[in-house]
Amino acid sequence: MRSVVTGVALLSMSAVVTSNCALEIHSVRGVATTSNGAPVSNAKITATWGTKLKPEVVVTQSDVAGTFTISVAFDPFSGLSMLGDRCEAKLGSIVVMATSDGHLKARQEVSASKFDTELKLVLR
Secondary structure (H helix, E strand, C coil), X not given: CHHHHHHHHXXXXXXHHCCCCCCEEEEEEEEEEECCCCXXXXXXXXXXXXXXXXXXXXXXXXXXXXXXXXXXXXXXXXXXXCCEEXXXXXXXXXXXXXXXXXXXXXXXXXXXXXXCCCEEEEEC
C-alpha cells in the first residue's frame, strides 16, 4: 500500500514540473509619478500574480522619465487529462507596486482586460 501512495505522489509532482503548456507572455507598462505629477526615476516596480501558496514575482526599475515595462510569463497549466496536460488556466490579474527611496508607495491591481493600457502609479 505504501508504494502505491508514494508512486501517486511522485506522479502528481512530476506532472507539475513537466507541464507542456505554452507560456503566455503579458506586458504591463506605465509611469511612476509623485502626487504633483513629477516622474519618479529608479522606483522599484514589482509585479505579483499567482496564488498565495505559489506567488510569482518580477521586479524592475523605472527609468529617468518614470516609465517602466514588466513582462509576466504565465503558465496556463490547469491539470491532467487522458490526452495530456490541460492548458486552460487564465491569468485573472497582476498586482503592480512601486516604491522609492523616499518611502513613497503605490499599488494597483490590473485585471486581464487592462493589460494593454498604460498604468499611472502615483506614489504617495
